[in-house]
Amino acid sequence: MKEEQVFKPEVELIEVPPAKDTHRWVAITALLLAIGVILHTISPNIGGVTPNWTIAMYSITISLTNPSFSQSLGIGFVAGLTLVPSSKSAFPLGNIASELTGAFVAALVVKSMMQMGLADFRFRPYLTGFLATMASGSVFTFILKLILNLPMHVYVYAMLPVVATVAVLNGFITQVLFAPAQKLFFIQGARKK
Amino acid sequence: MSNYAVEFKNFHYAYNGGEVVLKDINVSVKEGSFTVLLGPSGAGKTTMCKAMAGIIPYYYGGRYAGSVEVLGEDTKGRRVSDIAMRLGLMLEDYESQLVSLTAGEEVSFSLLNHGFPPDEVEERMKKALEDVGLPGRENYQLDELSGGQRQRLLLASVLAVHPRVLVLDEPVSAMDPEGSVSLYKLLYKIHQKYNMTVIVVEHNLDYVLPYVTDMIVLQDGSVVASGSFEEAASIAYEDRELRRILPALWQVKLNLEKRDGIHLGMWRKTSDAISELKEKYGRAEL
Numbered sequence: 001m002k003e004e005q006v007f008k009p010e011v012e013l014i015e016v017p018p019a020k021d022t023h024r025w026v027a028i029t030a031l032l033l034a035i036g037v038i039l040h041t042i043s044p045n046i047g048g049v050t051p052n053w054t055i056a057m058y059s060i061t062i063s064l065t066n067p068s069f070s071q072s073l074g075i076g077f078v079a080g081l082t083l084v085p086s087s088k089s090a091f092p093l094g095n096i097a098s099e100l101t102g103a104f105v106a107a108l109v110v111k112s113m114m115q116m117g118l119a120d121f122r123f124r125p126y127l128t129g130f131l132a133t134m135a136s137g138s139v140f141t142f143i144l145k146l147i148l149n150l151p152m153h154v155y156v157y158a159m160l161p162v163v164a165t166v167a168v169l170n171g172f173i174t175q176v177l178f179a180p181a182q183k184l185f186f187i188q189g190a191r192k193k
Numbered sequence: 194m195s196n197y198a199v200e201f202k203n204f205h206y207a208y209n210g211g212e213v214v215l216k217d218i219n220v221s222v223k224e225g226s227f228t229v230l231l232g233p234s235g236a237g238k239t240t241m242c243k244a245m246a247g248i249i250p251y252y253y254g255g256r257y258a259g260s261v262e263v264l265g266e267d268t269k270g271r272r273v274s275d276i277a278m279r280l281g282l283m284l285e286d287y288e289s290q291l292v293s294l295t296a297g298e299e300v301s302f303s304l305l306n307h308g309f310p311p312d313e314v315e316e317r318m319k320k321a322l323e324d325v326g327l328p329g330r331e332n333y334q335l336d337e338l339s340g341g342q343r344q345r346l347l348l349a350s351v352l353a354v355h356p357r358v359l360v361l362d363e364p365v366s367a368m369d370p371e372g373s374v375s376l377y378k379l380l381y382k383i384h385q386k387y388n389m390t391v392i393v394v395e396h397n398l399d400y401v402l403p404y405v406t407d408m409i410v411l412q413d414g415s416v417v418a419s420g421s422f423e424e425a426a427s428i429a430y431e432d433r434e435l436r437r438i439l440p441a442l443w444q445v446k447l448n449l450e451k452r453d454g455i456h457l458g459m460w461r462k463t464s465d466a467i468s469e470l471k472e473k474y475g476r477a478e479l
Binding site: 015 | 203205207209212213216217250251252253254255256257258259414
């Protein structure tokens with residue numbers, strides 16, 4: 001039987017990191033947020049709760065592209081803007097503050113998990129979607145509480161449970177859609193960061 | 194000034210986390226040549242093509258040593274898009290390189306990305322389509338074009354920036370024999386018309402035999418023969434594995450040369466073989 005010999009070069013090889021994508025995150029963000037807006041417009045209630053597609057979409061984007069914090073804030077700002085026109089809340093502009101927070105938290109989760117060596121953790125998208133929605137929803141409802149001058153117990157016992165329910169649903173959506181999105185956008189030369 | 198279109202100097206390369214796939218490559222491709230890159234599957238031919246375009250190692254990453262020069266300039270420190278102005282690369286999976294809706298947009302896309310002014314884009318786009326035999330098809334949707342035409346379209350996109358070197362990785366692997374012959378005829382025409390260096394990876398050497406001038410033979414990541422087609426084929430013939438991938442006509446020729454200790458000419462077509470055999474042996478059948 002022929003023995004397999006591993007070639008050992010006489011010279012020392014120089015290690016080169018793969019080139020970084022500079023604009024892919026913008027394209028992915030634009031596309032996924034557009035899909036989010038469409039789904040936001042047409043999706044029905046599920047047991048009285050509507051999933052927040054926008055948060056799910058930017059959670060996927062941030063999980064896929066691992067943008068910097070400032071880029072993530074940019075994503076959050078644009079996501080918030082897309083929600084303002086169709087918002088039926090008492091303070092539509094609250095979406096901007098809430099999505100800025102949500103996107104920041106998503107980036108924080110992604111970066112922390114990567115630093116902890118959990119980049120390949122199977123439920124990373126779920127966790128990102130869940131925590132981003134919790135953060136975004138908490139900020140949004142807290143702004144509403146302030147504007148409508150609602151008592152604290154309404155916020156804690158009525159609003160936050162709804163936020164948590166949406167967060168569970170959103171985590172699930174993020175998890176389910178993450179793999180197809182990854183396949184779609186990284187079909188050529190898929191590279192982990 | 195170098196007279197080489199491409200020159201590898203002590204080049205080694207390993208993909209990220211992988212073993213060394215190109216091992217101490219020292220080879221050069223003459224300017225104006227029609228060079229074929231030959232070797233069994235997994236020999237490193239595609240990797241070598243990507244190294245010429247600079248996408249290896251500078252886009253994919255990995256480990257490397259040595260250098261690759263394109264028209265006398267090291268690919269190190271150069272952007273892939275800058276190298277593409279001098280060396281055009283057409284990969285085997287050509288469909289994945291198509292990005293637009295119409296033929297005209299497809300050719301213009303690369304030009305606009307390179308920053309050519311709109312007037313020049315229009316002019317170059319029309320000329321490139323004409324060069325590949327698709328004149329006046331700029332408004333055709335990509336799905337209105339056949340597979341062969343889409344391949345020509347990609348060739349037009351590469352040619353539109355007027356590179357001096359054209360690298361093609363198995364350009365006819367998905368084509369029928371007629372389409373393959375026709376594409377190589379077209380490539381040869383372009384090679385002659387613009388004195389363009391053509392480097393092509395091809396398994397079926399019968400297609401390139403009429404045009405080839407030089408050959409590089411790769412085996413297991415190393416160059417085992419290079420130089421004129423005749424020289425490289427003679428070296429490759431000595432290896433059992435490589436012998437099988439030489440054109441059938443040349444297997445006969447090299448066998449006769451070895452058996453009878455004679456020297457036969459450069460057989461490009463069957464008719465060349467027949468006439469020489471008749472002359473040397475008095476009959477064509479042996």
